[in-house]
Amino acid sequence: MSFEEFVQGSSPRLFRTALLLTGHDRAAAEDLLQIALERAYRHWARICRSEEPERYVRRILANASHDRWRRAARHRERPIHPGDADRVADDHAGAVADRDLLMRALAGLPKRQRTVLVLRYYSDLSEQEIADVLGCSVGTVKSQASRGLARLRTVAEVSSERSWRAH
């Protein structure tokens, strides 16, 4: 498979992953995808021989998304608060509001928690695969996923409660 064919076939999926990793920041997602593909291009002769080149590139994408710490140090995390639910729920209705609320809350998670959740629930990687991608233990993946889910649940539950009271 040529690099051009790979980009044509895989870039939509990789771009959507990048969007989720960057909290739906389109410019950041485009930049992130470029970084990952450029790094893959450097080693394409090796990567294209693997059975799943997309898996390699997704790994680069996930690691580049937080550069292990650099980006986290340079961009303060956006805290999420239960009160955020009101703003979304007031603006939208039903499933769309629910989706937007969750995505907004996801974007507000610390990068590592967000990355774990995206790899788990969007890319469908196992905990072991995520640990391999991020260079950490399975235990760390579990704890990060657990904390991330707990924070998202908190926001979602407050939203549901307030929505119910409003009716």
Add this chain to the structure above:
Amino acid sequence: MTDFENRLRAAMHSSVEAEEPPANLLAQVRRRHRRHLARLGAIGIAVAVAAAVAVSPARSALLRDVTTRPATSASAITPRGQVYGCDSQTSGILQSDWRRSAVHAGPLWILNQGIAPDFNFHNPDGTLKAVPLIVLLQDNVTVSVEPTAPGQPYFRFLPSFNDATDEYTLSDGLPSATFTACPARTALFGQGLTEYYLGVVVAGPRCITLGVRTSASQPPYRATLQFGKCGT
């Protein structure tokens, strides 16, 4: 999988299903790759020039050109190891209190908090992962791993830093480096400081003590970097 997890999964897919990458993505990637090659070329030239300077009888005078820094006796150092020149400086935005978490040694600050507590320095095949460092400086320095005995090679500066999937050996880098402090008008970081974002390999976990020199005649400053647990 719980209902909430299913809900989250559906939300993720739904929120991005209509998104498409930019049409000129391939061209952007190729442009970025050309910039990467140009940067590597610049580093190669800097290394070659540094080597020439090291053997030149007029090396002190030439060094001022190589480092593009006004001459002072304190900055008269002989380049050694990996040479990080102004062409490869970076310009990130750090939090205002970055100095609190930096290792400080004379005119040099090093930030190395990038690895998770359980970071595995070794790939399954025994090769090493690169670890990113941010180096900030206000004067030319050479930095060398200590102790420098041949039997203790634990740390190397890499000529280029790719990403976590890359596989390195200690022979891919050098145990010392020269960092160029760029003139204030060209230093991208600001505050009179020059920033470099680079990769190192560490046969960790362990602590590495570096000697930081601003002059051949002055004793080195010491900087100890912690890569995981010390004393292992």
